[in-house]
Amino acid sequence: MKFRSIVSAIILILTVASVAHAQLQLNGAGATFPAVIYSKWFDEYKNATSVQFNYQAIGSGGGIKQVTEGTVDFGATDGPMSDQQLAEAKSKQGTDVLHIPTVMGAVVVCYNLPNVGKGLNLDGAILADIFLGKITKWNDATIKKINPKLNLPDKSIAVTHRSDGSGTSFIFTDYLFKVSKDWETKVGKGTSVNWPVGLGGKGNDGVAGLVKQTEGSIGYVELAYAVKNNILYANMKNKAGKFVEPTFQSVTVAAEGSSKDMPADLRVSITDASGKDSYPISGFTWLLVYKNMKDEAKANAMVKFLKWAMGKGQSFATDLYYAPLPKQVVKMCEKNIATITANGKKIK
């Protein structure tokens, strides 16, 4: 009697488990910045195909780590993996890791000057000098020179920055790294850096809170965040010498401008992009996928999803305040997606 009931209980558990297992599930982890659009994508995709993606927004560092250790099916990051990290992942997982850009984000320079209002112009050199603590007053001659119409106050500049490690900081410091020799030697680029001056706020809302509360302050936040919260932000001078307002369009244009000389693995920074209308402080966010996946069903699902994300998925971007990928970049991504294999076999 007892034995039979135990056996039947086991059978029952197994059937329940197998029913639950019938639905294919892929696990991923990584960057927080694209988490909003990823959860929208995964939700839409699940409704359309019943393939389920679990995504944990634990941060880019965590995403890279988990991909290297092989504890997830895919990862996500705001800053590309270094050659060394790629080599480590390859030696541990026996396959290359591909970077697939999904959407783009831009970083805007926000400020709080109630008597000046909209339309502050800034360029890379000035921005770097402000964040290095070299320019300390709003009515500095260099700022005045490119803002002849504005009445800039004799107020000291309160610099604010992100205190938590983030892809936003990476894009911002990457830009300053490119436009200022001083920044390159003294600070460098990274998800967290040793800021020479200023106050640190946690997250976009932390920085926005600091800027909103402190008159005469300057900081940087994601474009999406600034648009949603009506924060004043500056026009940036791009490589072509034009002052460009950050919009989804000018971000996409920036990627278009630099798509010509993008490397095949798409690990590329698009800050300070060429092109007349491109906004200079923007960047990709990437999904990290294995080039060769061991589970065939999962590999099929992954490839299908990536194709969907490059096509229909892109149409969700602007509503969620991300900039969609330009066509050229989508093409390059599709080429890379086509190289994904399952146990060495090509996927149709």
Next chain:
Amino acid sequence: MSNTVTNSEKKNILKKIFFSRNLGDLIFERLTLLFAVSVFLLVILMGYEMYHGSKISIEKFGWSFLTNSTWDPVQEIYGALPIIYGTVVSSLLALIIALPLSLGVAIFLAEVAPPWLEKPLSFLVELLAGIPSVIYGLWGIFVLVPWIRNDIEPYLSDKLGFLPFFRGAPYGFGMLAAVLILSIMVLPIISSISRDVLRSVPRLQREAALALGATKWQSTIIVLKDAKSGILGATMLGFGRAIGETMAVTMVIGNRALISPSLFDPSYTMASVIANEFTEATSEMYLSALIQLALVLFVITIIINALARLLVWSMERKWKTTL
């Protein structure tokens, strides 16, 4: 062999096992011992894990991790001195503010307050302890910081600006805001435990003191002396909360690794650095340095607890000899 044991014998053995008091006591004793030892093991295991995780950073930086004041993830140079300074100073200052206040609260609740007032007041104090720290942080950003920036800091720099502690630009965010918010956060812990400790002092002590002609104030002093070690324990718990507090502090402290005498300047704490930077730390050395920071925090907590224990012991001994 086992076949020789009959069923009835089996039952007898079982009866012995389950109904003999001695065995029950034994199991109880061993079980509680196991629990007690597991705490001990857990602490050792935590220490070991942190040491293990921070090995490469310890090997590279050695003691200079504690004395160097540059924290630069790009160059991979990690020195934690300003962060340790920020942690210890913010917690100590918070205690200095909170201790007299919470002692006042505790004495009022335990000795002076009439029951109809004592109940709701105790409830409110305990409620304060239950508020999540992120709420304190938000309150800090939207209420405390503007108040500090607009009223407190200008006043302090005007009246006491000759001291190095009150100089610099009044941003509101900084050490002062962190100290104030921490003192509010530790106040309910110290006061509610101290109140319980004061209550546990036998009534006879007070009655004897009053019978000898002591005033209410004098009898309270005697009760306080009895409760000394308990109050010290409460203070240590408060200190533990302050030193490990992450969210509320990082929201108002300004998050810059900086050693400055001025309370207006931003600072940083160990728990905040770890929480802020751990998720995006990609390189091995960076992770290792953050874990080493956790190890330092762990060791500091142990040292402070040990010091407090020693203090309690020495006080108790003195107390006994004077009796």
